[in-house]
Amino acid sequence: MPNRRQFIKASVAGLLGASLFRPTRGHANLTSFELSASNGQFMFGDDQENATQVMFYNQSIPGPVIRIPQGRESIVQLRNSLDEPTSVHWHGLRIDNAMDGVPDLTQPPVMPGQQFEYHLTPPDAGTYWYHSHMRSWAQLALGLAGVLIVEEANPPRVDQDLVFAIDDWRLDREMQMDTESFGSMHDWSHGGRLGNFITINGETEPSFEVASGERVRLRLLNIANARIMNLLFNESGISVVAIDGQPVEAFTPEDGRIVLAPGQRADLIIDMTADPGTRSAIELVIGEYAYEVAGFDYSQQARRAQLLDTPIRLPDNPANKIVLPTEFKRVPLLMQGGAMGGMRGAIFEGRELDIRELVQRQKVWALNGIVGMPAEPLFSVRRGTAVSLDVHNDNNWPHAMHIHGHHFIHDRNPGWWRDTTLFQRGERGAMQFVADNPGKWLIHCHMVEHMAGGMLTWFEVT
Numbered sequence: 001m002p003n004r005r006q007f008i009k010a011s012v013a014g015l016l017g018a019s020l021f022r023p024t025r026g027h028a029n030l031t032s033f034e035l036s037a038s039n040g041q042f043m044f045g046d047d048q049e050n051a052t053q054v055m056f057y058n059q060s061i062p063g064p065v066i067r068i069p070q071g072r073e074s075i076v077q078l079r080n081s082l083d084e085p086t087s088v089h090w091h092g093l094r095i096d097n098a099m100d101g102v103p104d105l106t107q108p109p110v111m112p113g114q115q116f117e118y119h120l121t122p123p124d125a126g127t128y129w130y131h132s133h134m135r136s137w138a139q140l141a142l143g144l145a146g147v148l149i150v151e152e153a154n155p156p157r158v159d160q161d162l163v164f165a166i167d168d169w170r171l172d173r174e175m176q177m178d179t180e181s182f183g184s185m186h187d188w189s190h191g192g193r194l195g196n197f198i199t200i201n202g203e204t205e206p207s208f209e210v211a212s213g214e215r216v217r218l219r220l221l222n223i224a225n226a227r228i229m230n231l232l233f234n235e236s237g238i239s240v241v242a243i244d245g246q247p248v249e250a251f252t253p254e255d256g257r258i259v260l261a262p263g264q265r266a267d268l269i270i271d272m273t274a275d276p277g278t279r280s281a282i283e284l285v286i287g288e289y290a291y292e293v294a295g296f297d298y299s300q301q302a303r304r305a306q307l308l309d310t311p312i313r314l315p316d317n318p319a320n321k322i323v324l325p326t327e328f329k330r331v332p333l334l335m336q337g338g339a340m341g342g343m344r345g346a347i348f349e350g351r352e353l354d355i356r357e358l359v360q361r362q363k364v365w366a367l368n369g370i371v372g373m374p375a376e377p378l379f380s381v382r383r384g385t386a387v388s389l390d391v392h393n394d395n396n397w398p399h400a401m402h403i404h405g406h407h408f409i410h411d412r413n414p415g416w417w418r419d420t421t422l423f424q425r426g427e428r429g430a431m432q433f434v435a436d437n438p439g440k441w442l443i444h445c446h447m448v449e450h451m452a453g454g455m456l457t458w459f460e461v462t
């Protein structure tokens with residue numbers, strides 16, 4: 001995190017950032033929102049001299065927090081006010097394929113001036129997000145992302161329900177996006193585009209106002225392009241109750257540390273136990289340094305003397321009640337390429353290319369020897385088939401693998417239904433799920449520069 005000190009005087013916006021998004025029109029059974037993607041200016045700090053040129057939804061960084069009910073249809077009307085095509089992907093939602101937001105696979109790109117109506121009927125409650133899936137290595141880096149909450153009918157009792165969406169940005173000294181580095185082959189072949197400026201809900205070092213004795217639900221999301229966020233909490237009463245939106249057996253994170261790869265989420269329930277009037281830091285660990293990125297500010301008055309003892313288990317979702325069979329259709333998934341990966345060549349657009357030719361085309365990541373979107377699916381199965389993706393991450397980099405339209409078990413953590421999982425370099429493991437949602441679905445690395453550099457494929461459920 002170079003030059004963090006330099007940014008301190010530009011810190012804390014307070015007024016900007018995640019705002020609750022209220023329905024524009026409402027029927028008894030239909031919630032409807034308008035989401036406008038545009039270019040504009042955003043102040044990351046309240047004494048910032050020059051506003052930053054960004055792309056955003058509804059002129060907010062991140063986009064508005066959209067809250068929709070579980071199991072009922074909501075409509076989001078996207079208006080593209082950019083001067084380039086876009087689309088919105090609803091990360092983690094098991095919805096109709098036509099609403100998945102992948103240009104040229106599930107829908108045509110939404111052209112400038114056009115609109116697209118997304119109909120969302122999410123079967124599962126939880127913490128999700130939405131973001132551009134068009135040139136996401138640029139549009140996501142410029143700000144086109146927001147938080148989506150699917151609300152439980154009967155959530156566990158908490159005093160506050162807070163969002164903590166962490167992102168990083170690569171800014172220059174004038175607080176402008178470092179757009180010259182877009183498409184940097186170095187980034188694409190290494191760990192992706194890492195920023196030098198951290199925000200939580202679009203703010204720098206925000207304070208969450210809490211009181212001793214409170215119970216807080218904190219929805220953590222990593223919405224960065226590529227940075228794996230290694231967070232350190234200095235609270236003793238933390239329980240992790242959901243991973244990628246799906247309820248899990250509550251557990252206490254070891255040493256208060258929570259690691260989220262790009263795209264991943266975790267819901268925490270925290271019993272606030274520090275003394276009134278104190279601050280407890282939330283830190284981001286990078287290498288051997290810990291940087292305070294946010295904090296809990298305890299009010300002078302405690303809320304209650306005794307902590308709540310009501311249940312913290314989230315209600316089950318259909319997604320986490322799926323029973324995996326013991327027999328699978330097994331599909332190998334070999335991940336190769338990148339810097340120091342030793343890949344000599346791969347197939348791109350049907351032709352075998354050597355590594356020099358691949359680098360010229362910025363296609364340096366291969367799945368099963370193919371870089372970029374294959375014409376044929378990785379596999380095609382009948383609805384209801386259980387699939388085991390047997391992964392070998394055979395290169396020098398970690399990758400955050402994401403499957404669209406489905407939740408899966410990474411066999412290293414049986415019991416956790418997730419939509420994005422991290423494979424360390426050299427790691428082998430299986431992503432196992434029931435392919436029960438008809439359509440054409442992406443599988444890709446959520447370090448979006450790796451996806452742009454070729455690490456994506458797709459499958460079909462018929």
Ligand SMILES: [Cu+2]
Nearest residue numbers: 399445447450
């Ligand atoms: Cu990757």
